[in-house]
Amino acid sequence: MTFDQTNWVWMNGEVVPWNAATIHVSAHTLHYGSGVFEGMRCYQTADGPALFRMREHLHRLYASAEAYGIRIPYSTEELEDAVCETIRCNDFASCYVRPICYHGTASLAVHPRNCPVEMVILAWPWGAYLGEDNIARGVRVTVASWTKFHSRMLPATAKGCGGYLNSMLAAREAAAGGYDEALLLDEAGNIAEGSGENLFLVRDGRVLTNDERSSILLGITRDSVIELARDLGYEVEIRTLTLEDLLAADEAFFTGTAVEVTPIRELDGEVIGGGTRGPITERIQQAYLAAATGQDRRRAGWLHFVPAPATVAV
Ligand SMILES: Cc1ncc(COP(=O)(O)O)c(C=O)c1O
Numbered sequence: 001m002t003f004d005q006t007n008w009v010w011m012n013g014e015v016v017p018w019n020a021a022t023i024h025v026s027a028h029t030l031h032y033g034s035g036v037f038e039g040m041r042c043y044q045t046a047d048g049p050a051l052f053r054m055r056e057h058l059h060r061l062y063a064s065a066e067a068y069g070i071r072i073p074y075s076t077e078e079l080e081d082a083v084c085e086t087i088r089c090n091d092f093a094s095c096y097v098r099p100i101c102y103h104g105t106a107s108l109a110v111h112p113r114n115c116p117v118e119m120v121i122l123a124w125p126w127g128a129y130l131g132e133d134n135i136a137r138g139v140r141v142t143v144a145s146w147t148k149f150h151s152r153m154l155p156a157t158a159k160g161c162g163g164y165l166n167s168m169l170a171a172r173e174a175a176a177g178g179y180d181e182a183l184l185l186d187e188a189g190n191i192a193e194g195s196g197e198n199l200f201l202v203r204d205g206r207v208l209t210n211d212e213r214s215s216i217l218l219g220i221t222r223d224s225v226i227e228l229a230r231d232l233g234y235e236v237e238i239r240t241l242t243l244e245d246l247l248a249a250d251e252a253f254f255t256g257t258a259v260e261v262t263p264i265r266e267l268d269g270e271v272i273g274g275g276t277r278g279p280i281t282e283r284i285q286q287a288y289l290a291a292a293t294g295q296d297r298r299r300a301g302w303l304h305f306v307p308a309p310a311t312v313a314v
Helices: 028-032 054-067 076-090 161-176 220-231 243-247 279-292 297-302
Strands: 008-011 014-017 035-037 040-045 048-052 095-103 117-124 139-147 181-185 191-194 198-203 206-209 236-238 251-256 260-267 303-305
Touching: 008 076, 014 076, 028 095, 035 054, 035 161, 040 303, 048 054, 048 076, 054 076, 054 095, 054 220, 076 095, 076 117, 139 161, 161 181, 191 198, 191 243, 198 220, 198 243, 198 279, 206 220, 220 236, 220 251, 220 260, 220 279, 243 260, 251 279, 260 279, 279 297, 297 303
Parallel strands: 139 181, 139 260, 206 236
Antiparallel strands: 008 014, 008 117, 035 095, 040 048, 040 095, 048 303, 095 117, 181 191, 198 206, 198 251, 251 260
8 A cells, every 4th residue: 555645635624735734743642642543434336435334433533532532623514524525635436534633732741731632534545454365365363462452451442543552563463473464362361353353253154243341442344244244144143252262163254444344264374164255254245345335225324425526607
């Protein structure tokens, strides 16, 4: 992935050229990770670009901000417009969207007192996060030596910038070992989640996933997949998951905005199920993409279309 420096960025209420979207090195967030962010996708549909579950993503952004005492100085409607404007200015048919709200410059005391709250929206085209081939083939995963932080340490259901150092360490460790992704365990040794995605298992035709009791981010893709799987007729069980459950699973997959639905084929050299994408994973993948790209009309309520620019009558 490379950024295109001719793109545009929404920054504190204005659309500015990519290279003008800068902050000062004294910004509080740079030193302490004091910000919150979201990641959502905009898909190309027959009726134009549409954001997948934008309301839910923005709702989680406000909830994350509240968990860290950050007051976002924009309403939901203003942010919805800002996201659409960012996509429109860049003329993207599909892209990933990254709103981030952080403490800027005033003081470098740990308490961000007096630091302004600033807001930026970036967007860029982003393909398969864990590799195009792995959408069909599945990823190779390793259990991280780093434990997923417990929600008594940081609010695990919030997307706080600093919390991602935990994910970054795990992801770097996995890459250094030649794996595609890391799986983090919680303090009790149960499965938490991937460095940037939730986990699902399939066993005897049932779909299983864990919840916030395992210190996970409650993914919006996870929520969508639970609904889609039930709709496809699968029983979905939400409970604590162990490594034994994963190793005994017929199928396993990650879910997340970036990875969408990505199968897992191996854990630390042990083959999961048939060692490739399983049939239930594939059905869920298809259902997810059909919903996100507007082909599943029953899920139209999950899409927010980017309005065309207003035309000025002459
Ligand atoms: C740690 C973590 N878990 C899970 C997810 C999946 O969340 P979502 O499906 O809302 O993108 C993400 C991605 O945002 C994440 O960073």
